Amino acid sequence: MNNYLAAEARNHCVCGGLYRLYHVGIFVLPLSFALIYLSLFVNYIDAFYGTVGFTIANPMLNDDRAVLFVAGLTIIFVISVIKLVEYKSEFLYKYRWLIGMTVALLAVAFKISGSSLGMWSIMLPENADTPFWGIPRSLRSDEFSVGTLFQLSQSHNGYAPISEILRGDLTDVRMVYGAACWSVITLFRPVLWGYLLFGFEFGLAFAWSAKLCLMVLVSFDCAFLIIKSKPLSFLFSCLLCFSPLIQWWGTGEVILYGQALVLLLDRALFTQKRNIRIIALAAIAWLCGCYIMLMYPAWMVPFFFIFALMGVFRTTEYCQTLKSNNQHSVLAWSLIDTFVLVSCLLISAGLIFLSFFQSSEAMTSVMNTVYPGARFETGGSGLPELFSYAISLFYAFDSPLVSNECEIATILCFFPLGTLASLLCFIKRRDWQLFLLTALQLFFLAFAFIGFPSFLSRMTLMYNVPVLRLLFPIGYLELLLFLISVEKAKESQGNNSSIGYLSIILIIGLILSSAFQIFILLSAKYLVARMLYLLMFILFCLFSCLSFRSYILGKKCTGLFVAFAICFGVIPGLCINPVQIGAAPITDTNLEALVNQFVEESDYSDKWVVDGSWTVANLCAAYGAPVINSTNAYPDLARWNSIDENNENECAYNRYAHVIANVFAPSTSFNSTQDDLFTVNLTEDDLRQLNVKYVMSSRDLTEFSSDKLQIRQLGSANGFVLYELTY
Known part of the structure; x- marks a missing residue:
């Protein structure tokens, strides 16, 4: 008998040892993927900055052993998170919102964003500053050369809804530009609140980091309503929010607002407290406004169908609960609830209508453009x-x-x-x-x-x-x-x-x-x-098959899915956008000091032109200069018509467009080289007609001085020279 028990014990130990070995072997797969991935990426970072001749800001990545350091850090991080989740999963689930909000607050406090504004360190000579991790993406020019610069421009404008800086003319920034401003529409754009409350750098971090943290939390909770599994919902959230698609686009508000609507509807229906339901219904009405104000129907329409279906699922389940023996577990719907919901929706609709009415001129202008125009x-x-x-x-x-x-x-x-x-x-x-x-x-x-x-x-x-x-x-x-x-x-x-x-x-x-x-x-x-x-x-592929097979067979798979989420979701996602701390590449430049010096001395009637570069034109506008060739989100037809004889070239400039201006050309001409770009060649008479007083250029413009025009050099910075024109 004793020999039998001893043999059984030995067999049990062997089986246990083999299982542990198998378990370790499974975890080696995603870790190996992550280590190869990160080693390739660290080498890519080094090659990228070596090509442009910069020293990487993060000293850890300047060392020849950077790959080993990142590999060791990755192993420690992944294993630590896996163990933490395995042993404290209920605690983490219970306090997930508190933990998520703490992470968001810390990220905002340290001014952490995923902006590619570090590209300005490459585009501007003598302006070397790199992100803490990763590389800025030139592909994200609409972010670092347009959207982010518009937000900085608004800080010089007191966040007014009408700007005299952008386009160098009275410009409605509420609807078309989507800039932060003190206006009704901003109630429905919470991502922009950080700019108004905390200033540009903290606002930029809020728009990136806080949004990402909220998106992860909301995606997890929404998936849990449908999938009914915490590990799978966690995996869904990470694979979605850190996906190449969302990270390359640098967006995600459509799923943030849509999924939040589903969660609030669930909260409003499955509650036993009237005050909770009223708050949830009011929030639903507000989020409906947020969703509408995204103003991007290419995603709004298909996701509306998805989230509407999810809403139908929750409503149907609520009705079934009311009909069942469990009807006392939820609060029955009443006329008061209907009145609150309809009233809140009407208030939101009224505010949205007011926003459209206030920006009707700009919206009409956009609808009548060649690009983007109407879509079918x-x-x-x-x-x-x-x-x-x-x-x-x-x-x-x-x-x-x-x-x-x-x-x-x-x-x-x-x-x-x-x-x-x-x-x-x-x-x-x-x-x-x-x-x-x-x-x-x-x-x-x-x-x-x-x-x-x-x-x-x-x-x-x-x-x-x-x-x-x-x-x-x-x-x-x-x-x-x-x-x-x-x-x-x-x-x-x-x-x-x-x-x-x-x-x-x-x-x-x-x-x-x-x-x-x-x-x-x-x-x-x-x-x-x-x-x-x-x-x-x-x-x-091996890890996917093994982890899902283990889950289906009822094995404990929390750690496997954490490894899956981190190694195949979070790590590749964090390698797409840089980890940018602060905004020094645009807020701490010699060019800013030069522009600010003369912006303060003049009013908005003295117009600026940046010669040969639409990106630097937007940068000067971000510093508060009224630049006429900053990106025209909607066309300034009156201005361009004034120098276009018989409006022959209106097709070229009647569009959303970045504007390349070439000054002192022999004749006036417009040329649209792509859908969102046109080039305008301006003569001396055009500059006088447009009331241009300052020109920023990388060329020597003093040779164009004459008896009728005095050109004086005011200063230079980052490879550009500022000239004053006196007619």
Whole structure:
């Protein structure tokens, strides 16, 4: 008997040892992926700054052993987070909002953002300053050369709704420019509140860091309502919020507001306290205004369908609860609730109408432009980018053949596995919620790959949606459907369910999907380190299969999904945008001191022109100079018509446009070289007509002095010279 027990103990120890070895082996896969990924990225950072001749600001990355340091830090961080979540998961879940808000406050306090304004250290001579981590992205020019500079410009304007700085003329910044201002519309743009309350640098950090923290929290809670699994909801949140698509676009408000609406509706319905319901209903009305004021229907329309469906699910469940024996667990709907909701919606609608009325002139001008003008899409052009969801993970340090990573960046969504698995679930179990989500996905796919007749596009509002913009909503739904299917597969284990084979199908599907991704990877000839990427993707595929298989079989997988989220979601996402501390590349330059010196001495009637550069034109406007060739978010037709004989070139400048101005040209001319750019050649008479007093240029303009025009050099900074014109 004793020998038998001893043998059993030995077998148990051996099995336990083998399991621990297997467990460690699984965790080695994502860690290996992360280490290879980060070593490639650190080398890429070093090569990038070596090319432009800069020393990296972070001293840790200047050392030859930077790769080893980052690798060690990564291992310690990942293991620490895994252990923390495994042992304190309930504590972290209970206080997730407090923890998230603390992280956001610390990020704002330290002025941490993901802005690429560090590009100005490269674009301006004698202005060397680099981010703490990563590299600024030249692709993000609309952020660091337009949007961020507009916000800085508003700080010189007292955040007034009408600016005399931008365009060098009276300019409505409320609707079209989307700049921070003391106006009704800003009530519905909470991302901009930081600029008004804390100033430019803290406001920039608030717009980036606080938004990202909120997005992670809201995405987790919203996914948990649908998926009913904390580990899978956490994975959904990380893969979504740190996805290449969201990080390259530097946005995400559409999912922040939409998912928050779903959560507030759930809170309003499933509460036993009237005051909580009233607050939630008021917040719903406000968030509806926030969603509308995004003013980007290409994403608003498809995501409206998604979040409306989620709202229907919560409302239906509430009605079922009222009809069941559990009806006393929630508060019944009353006329007071209807009155509060309708009243709040009417107030929001009134404020939105007031905002549109105040900016009606600017909006009318935009609608009548050549670009962007009116849009009408019928789809049908196809969306092959959906099948290469893994390739975009490598765009942080490898360039695709296209010039714009934003256009082809995707979410790590395992397409089309989620759609196929959810169809199987519906066939076997008649899950109507899953059916509606899958039907909506098929609706989007039909628009993308087949196309709609014009009348159907108009009826469904899909005429506002270019096919490429469907990458976001389709990727969102696909990831959600895939994780729901994984949860259904887990439920089917051991209970003789009619979808008992779903787990096998999911694993086989993962293997086939992985094989297809490997084929795409090997076919992409432009990729520099294809073999390393192949190794990384094999690690990703193996870990995906093992982790989801373990979860489906009922194993404890919290640590696995934390490793999945960090190594395949957070780390690649944090390598896309830089970690920028403060805004020194634009707020601490010699050019700023030069511009401020003469802006303070003159009023807005003395106009400025920047010769040969639309980016520096926007930078001077950010410093408070009324620059006429700063980006025209809507055209200043009166100005350009005044120097365009018979308005012959109105087609060139009647658009949203960056403006390149060349001064002292022999004749006046306009030339539109791309949709959002035109070049204007200005003669001496044009400068006089436009009341231009200051010209910033990298050329020597004194040679154009004459008896009728005196040109005096006022100073120079960062490779540019400021001239004063006296007529």
